[in-house]
Amino acid sequence: PEVEAAIRAANGETSGSVVDMGEASYIVRTSGYIRSLKDLEDASLGVRDGVPITLRQVARVQLGPQLPNGIADLNGQGQVVGGIVMMNQGGNAYTLIHQIERKLKEIQPSLPKGVQVVTTYSQAPLIQRSIHTLTGKLLEESLAVALISLLFLLRARSALVALVALPLGILAALLIMWAMGIPANIMSLGGIAIAIGVMMDAPVVMIENMHKHLEQTPGVDPWAAATAAAAEVGPALFFSLIIIAISFLPVFALGGEEGKLFAPLAFTKTFSVAAAAMLSITVVPILMAWFIRGRILPESRNPLNRLSTFIYRPVIHTVLRAPRAVLIIALLFTATLYYPWNRLGSQFMPPLNEGSLLYMPIFQDPAISIGEAAMILQQTDRILKTFPEVKTVFGQAGRAQTATDQAPLSMFDTTVTLKEPDEWPVGMTMHKLQNKMNEALRIPGLSNVWTQPIKNRVDMVTTGLTTPLGVKVAGRNIHTLNRVGQEVQAVLQKVPGTQSAYAARITGGRYIVVHTDRIAAARYGLSVADVNRFVETAIGGEVLTTAIQGLERFPVNLRYPRALRQSLAALMESRVATPSGAQIPLAQVADLHIEGGASMLTSDNSRLNSWIYIDLKPGTNIGAYVPRAKAAIAKDIHLPGAYTLSWVGQYQVMERAAKRLELVIPAVILLIALLLYFNFKNWVEVAIILLTLPLSLVGGFWLIYWLNYKLSVAVAVGFIALAGVAVEFGVVMLLYLDQALLRRQAHGTLQTWHDLRLAVIEGTMLRLRPLAMTFNLVVGGLLPIMFSHGAGADVMKRIAAPMVGGMFSAAWLALLVIPALYALWQKRRLGLH
Secondary structure (H helix, E strand, O other), X not given: OHHHHHHHHHOOOEEEXXXXXXXXXXEEEOOOOOOOHHHHHXXXXXXXXXXXXXXXXXXXXXXXXXXXXXXEEEOOOOEOOOOOOOOOOOOOHHHHHHHHHHHHHHHHHHOOOOOOOOOOOOOHHHHHHHHXXXXXXXXXXXXXXXXXXXXXXXXXXXXXXXXHHHHHHHHHHHHHHHHHOOOOOHHHHHHHHHHHHHHHHHHHHHHHHHHHHHHHOOOOOHHHHHHHHHHHXXXXXXXXXXXXXXXXXXXHHOOHHXXXXXXXXXXXXXXXXXXXXXXXXXXXHHHHHHHOOXXXXXXXXXXXXXXXXXXXXXXXXXXXXXXXXXXXXXXXXXXXXXXXXHHOOEOOOOXXXXXXXXXXXXXXXXXXOHHHHHHHHHHHHHHHHOOOOEEEEEEEEEOOOOOOOOOOOOEEEEEEEEOOHHHOOOOOOHHHHHHHHHHHOOOOOEEOOEEOHHHHHHHHHHHOOOOOEEEEEEEOOHHHHXXXXXXXXXXXXXXXOEEEEEEOOXXXXXXXXXXXOHHHHHHOOOOHHXXXXXXXXXXXXXXXXXXXXXXXXXXXXXXXXXXXXXXXHHHHOOEEEOOOOOEEEHHHOEEEEEEEEOOOOOEEOOEEEEEEEEEEOOOOOHHHHHHHHHHHHHHHOOOOOOXXXXXXXXXXXXXXXXXXXXXXXXXXXXXXXXHHHHHHOOHHHHHHHHHXXXXXXXXXXXXXXXXXXXXOHHHHHHXXXXXXXXXXXXXXXXXXXXXXXXXXXXXXXOOOHHHHHHHHHHHHHHHHHHXXXXXXXXXXXXXXXXXXXXXXXXXXXXXXXXXXXXXXXXXXXXHHHHHHHHHHHHHHHHOOO
């Protein structure tokens, strides 16, 4: 206690004396500050028998390393100091990274000789590759759209109207992104990319309709032709595009990780489509009147139109001869959904190829020492660095000096930065590389987990897991939790699809327990608090104060030398000062022994829990794996009373997203039905569109099955986008059919079933060219994404695939099924024979 008081006093801290001086109380302090080891050694302990005593005479003062919570290694060459940069919320990551890189170059010359700053991980290359991939695909889509418009219209000025409308729509979406603070990333640019074909649909349909007016009435005023064309199809197109925008409401309703991930895509796609809807009824008619003038090439002169008419005319005649048979075939075709639906796997999200790997092994003994952890970490890093595809390996064990990182020493975190793929050996892929690394790192006692840096951080923040899947056992007793966790681990390791399963050892810690004998301590005039204070300060160490040297701060820690606390026997011989001044061994007043206990406690909802981390083999279907694992656990494990088991990770996120969509999608369908009714003023036509909608999804399901994609939130977003386009197909087809029917009624030529069939054929033939153009615009616009291989392509392919495949069944629905159903309905309504 006297040494402690001397150190505190030397640093100008309170002496404990309070002086009452009139109206105020004053704390007595000394004036000095510790500025060096010499200042500390000169701290006075007072005077004994007329002799001044300093700290130097009774204690050894030395600089020592602070006991680390973690260690770091670079390329297996030895320990280093690691650091991270955390960006403020809403910051621009790409700009910030470049500013940091410039600053590091500036400070490098001022560093001590031999010291250098090495960037072990940066998101800049991934951001750059992702933006490059999406911007390149946007350009390719625009060129494809321009070529398709020119081929079908065979008039450059008409195609120019569509091409002018496209960049205007994209610019409007980008301006809204800027105003709302939405950054340009994979998802936000992807929303624009998948909307390009839909954005072009309204201008193309209106341009094609104006062509028909100019063909039918040569010499008509272009402004009158543009007005008539816009008046005929403008309202239906506007409603269709609004419906497509509303169809994305389920994406906005997603919460948690999936909501944050897809919200930018939903926003930008909605902005793009909404901008296209406004342009289609404002700017496009004006552009048509300005640019589309003079003689128009008849539709029959276009080779593409002649070919499509030659193929489609006999087909629609056959359909209307047996419309009921067509509906039965459509039902059977829809029933084929059962096959791919039951064979498609499910996952939360397809993996985003970040260009880096994160190796996160877990040591099965939580009581691992710092020295052993450093040795194993260096060994694993050295092995990883031997692969020719690897650029740098930065590993860390334990945690940094922060409360936000709770990783124990038994958990390693190794960032493997890879070289560019063109520098890899021929035939090497990310999947093959990961498997080879996993085989090379089969070290006894380590449970390997592989993921990617950004994905891991998102998973850790949202689910607390380092693996895509996990099991949480909750209860009251840590020993029971540990036992149940080991049993679950053993069962899961046998389940097909498991690459590794590891139950966190919550009882593997080692503790020195000091139990004070109250009676023995009382004989020497000691209390339990006196013994505890001695153990806390002399053995455990206590930070008494902080030494100040310029801008630097150093904690001053008081504790016994290592030689007096390196073994249980040495601790038992530690001397405790009694009030009489005698020094007695700690063993005379306390019992010391080593006990096992929890290395780290985790709790959820005020209940202790144990985690089982599950890493799945590549390609494993999470949706099918979890039911198999649940059945295996239910068969082999009997949970004690008051103990519960729950699944966490991607499966939990998938379930949450599915439940949210189950509530939102019906509400959105009802809203779309109301909008359709406002457009048609007829519930039968609304029912025709909604009841035939499942048929449009068939092609999408078969394509993702053929591509071996799994059902995921990305695929669901693609199907939502497809449903909006299918509704637009149906709306415009019914518009043309209604107009053809009204024309025949106005001329009195709708008397028999034969007349009705001719009216339906007339309407479908008028819709054939704009529908063929829309089909090719959407598919042609998405094909560049389907054949892309850059960063972010895996996610965008899953969104585009349902739309590409579904466009075939949606076109068949619009050209064959809806005309057949419409003919049967009108035949019954009009009473024709």
